[in-house]
Amino acid sequence: MATFKTVKGFRDFYPEDCAIRNFIFDTWRSVARRYGFVEYEGPALESTDLFRKKSGDEITGQLFCFEDKAKRELSMRPEVTPSLARMATARQRDYKKPLKWFQIGSCFRYEEPQEGRTREFIQFNADILGDASPAADAELIALSIDVARAFGLKKEDFIIRLSNRQIWTTFLADRNIAEEHTSTFLQIIDKIERTKPEDTATKLEAIGLSYGDVRAFMDTTDDSHPAFAELKAALEARGLWSFIKIDASIVRGLAYYTGTVFEVFDLQHDLRAVAGGGRYDKLCALMTDGSVDMPAAGFAMGDVVLGLLLKKTPGAQFKLTEALLAASSIDAYIVVADEAQRGNALATLQALRDAGHRVDTSFGQTKVGKQFQAAEERKARLAIVFGSEYPQVVVKNLIARSQVEVPAADLIGHIQATLATAPHGILLA
C-alpha cells in the first residue's frame, strides 16, 4: 500500500493516460498550425492581482493562491487569458497584427471536483488579437469546428451554439433599460435555461422587463439577425455554417465578453460545454489601464470534458486506440538467445536507434520465451534473434508471422527496408 496519495482534484497520467493526453495535444497543435496560429506559453504562477484585475476580488475564492517567502501574493493560473493579455500588450509592437496565438497548458481552480471538472486541467487556448472583424470571429469558430472534427467528432456529435452580446445590448436600448442593468440582465439570461420561468420573471421585472418579451425575442432570434450577417457569410463560404445553431441564451458567464460568444456543445451525452469563447475587445485596455487598446477574441477547450466525450464517441474511439498503440509500440525487439552475442546485439540496438527506429532489448540473461513475450507485449513488429548461429541473425516478422535468416553484415539494411515497407502496428496484422 502506498503511503502518499494524489492531491484531491489532481491527476496522475500513467503511460496509457499520457498517450491519450498527447494525442489531444498533438491534435490541438496540428489544427491550430493549419490555421496559421503560432504557439506561446505563459508561467503557471502569476501575481494574484493579475487575476483580480480581470475578474474582481471574488476570483480568489477559486484560486490556489498564497504568499511566497518574500510575501508576494501569487496564484497558480486558473486560466490563461490574463497572461496572454499581459504578454501581448507588453510586446505588441514587436508583432504584426493580427496576432494569431495558441497555447496548451495546465490551469488550476479550487473548485469541487465532479465529472468533467478537476482542480488541475489542461486547456487549449486560441486567440486573435488586433483585429475587430467578424471575419476573425469566423476564423476562431471554424478552428473550433475543425479541432472537433480532427478528433473524429462528426456533425451528429456536436454543434456550435452561437450568439452575440450586442443583440441583447440593442434589445435593452430599444426598451430604454439603463446600461447599469446590462450585467444583471446577462446573468439572468445565462441562467435562464436552468431557472424556473417564474423566478426568471421576477428577476426581469425588477429591472423593468417582462419574461414574455424576453422569451419571445430569444425564440425568434435566428441567423437573419444583422449581428450575424458577416459571420454567416464567412462560415458559409467555408461550408461550415451547418455546424452553427443561433442560441440567444448563450452569453457565457464571464463578464468580459463584448460581442460574439459561442460554445462547442456535444449533442449526444449532455456533458458540459466542450469549449467556449468569444470577443473581448476591452480586456487589453483594462489590463493596461488604458495604455494598450487592442481588440481580441478567442476560445478555450479543456481536456477533461473533451476526454470524456472522445471516450463515448465511436468516431473518436478508434483514434484513441491508434494513439495508444503509436505511443507504446516499438519497431523491433532484440532477443539475445546466446549471451555470448550480447555485444553484437547491443551494437545492432545502437545502430537501429541511431537510424531513428524504436528498439528495445532485455537488460541481462533472460529466458528466450520471456524475451519473445516482452516483444509481443511491446507490440514490436520485428524480433531480431542473436543466437549461436551468429553471424546469421534470425529476423521474425511478428505481424506476418514469418521469419528469415540474414547475415549480420546485411542486417541493418534488411531491417530498415522491412520497417519502411511493412505496415506499422499490430492493428493491421
Place this chain on the structure above:
Amino acid sequence: MATFKTVKGFRDFYPEDCAIRNFIFDTWRSVARRYGFVEYEGPALESTDLFRKKSGDEITGQLFCFEDKAKRELSMRPEVTPSLARMATARQRDYKKPLKWFQIGSCFRYEEPQEGRTREFIQFNADILGDASPAADAELIALSIDVARAFGLKKEDFIIRLSNRQIWTTFLADRNIAEEHTSTFLQIIDKIERTKPEDTATKLEAIGLSYGDVRAFMDTTDDSHPAFAELKAALEARGLWSFIKIDASIVRGLAYYTGTVFEVFDLQHDLRAVAGGGRYDKLCALMTDGSVDMPAAGFAMGDVVLGLLLKKTPGAQFKLTEALLAASSIDAYIVVADEAQRGNALATLQALRDAGHRVDTSFGQTKVGKQFQAAEERKARLAIVFGSEYPQVVVKNLIARSQVEVPAADLIGHIQATLATAPHGILLA
C-alpha cells in the same frame, strides 16, 4: 507600459521562445521513444510531506509551498522523482518490469535566479524501475548521450562524468571508517573541486581520513575499477564509451543515490551540468515505508542550461533556426485582390486546411501589397491570388519566384502537387 510583470524567476514563452522549447520537447520525446521509453506525467502540485519524505524538512526552504483553503500542506513540485516513486509503487503490479518511463514537465524551486537557474524550469526525466543491473545504468547513460547528440552536440561539446558511490563505500570500509560518516564524507567529496585543499583536509581528518590518501585514490581511479566493468562492456558494445570520463569527485548532491552516478557536462562553456542522475535503489522502499522495494535509476535534464548551451554551440544553432522556421512558416497565403472573390478564396482556404496544409489569409479588405508582405513575413511557400481574372487563379511560388495561372477547378490538385514536391522552407530558396 504594461501594468503587470512576470513573477520573479518565471518565464514568458513568446512564439519564438516557444518554438525552441517545443524543439527541445520533441527531441527529448523522440529519442526516449527510440529507446522504448513510454511517457507519463504527474501533477504539478503534491502534498508537501511527499517531498519532506524524500529530502528531509530542509527541503521546504526551497519549495513554493502553502496551505490550501482546506489547510492541506501542498507544494509545487521541485522535481518529479517523488511523484514517480508514488505513482510507480502504487501500481507496480499493473506493469511489466522493468518500467522504462519518461516525463517532460515544469518544476518549481524557490531559489535565487541566476544564469542557468530559474524558479520555473522544465525537466526531462527518464527512469528505469524494477531492474538493478549495470545494463540498465548503461541504457540511461546511452540515452543521455543520444539526447545530447540529437540536439546537434558533438564529441567536442560534451562529456559524461561518471562515478559510482560504491567505490567510496569500499574505500571507507577498507579504511575502517564507520558507516555513520559516509554521508558527511560524500558531501566533502561533492564539494572538493570548489574547496581549498586545506579546508577539505581539515574536514577529512575529522572523520579519520587524510587528504593525500583521498586525493591519490581519486586521481588513480579509472575505468579499470571493477565497479565500472559491466557498464563499460555495455557502453563499449554500443560504441559510446569514448563519451565517458571516470571522475570519482562526482557523487551528486542528493543523498538518495546508491550506485552509479553521472553528469552530462559541456566542455566548451563552463556551464552547470546539463543533466545528472544515477541509481537510487532505496527510494521506493523509503516512500512506501518498506512495502514496495523496487530498484531504480534515472536522470533529469533541464531546459535552462541546455537552452544556453544550444545557443552557444554551432552544431545546435542550425537546428534551432530550423525549428523556428518550422514553427512559424506556412505553406500558402491566400491573397484576395478582388473583394468579390473572398467567398471563393475562403472555400479554397478551407479545402487546403482540410487537406492538412498550413494556410492563412487576411480578415478583410487589405491592399494587395500588404497581403504579399504578410505572405513573405509568414515565409509562405505559395501566394494564391484571387483577382478579377477568376476563375483563373494566380499561384506564385515565393521561393522559386515563379508564377502560373491555374483554373479554379484544378487549383487544389495543383497546389497539393506543388507542396508535395517543392522543398519546404525559405532556407532552401
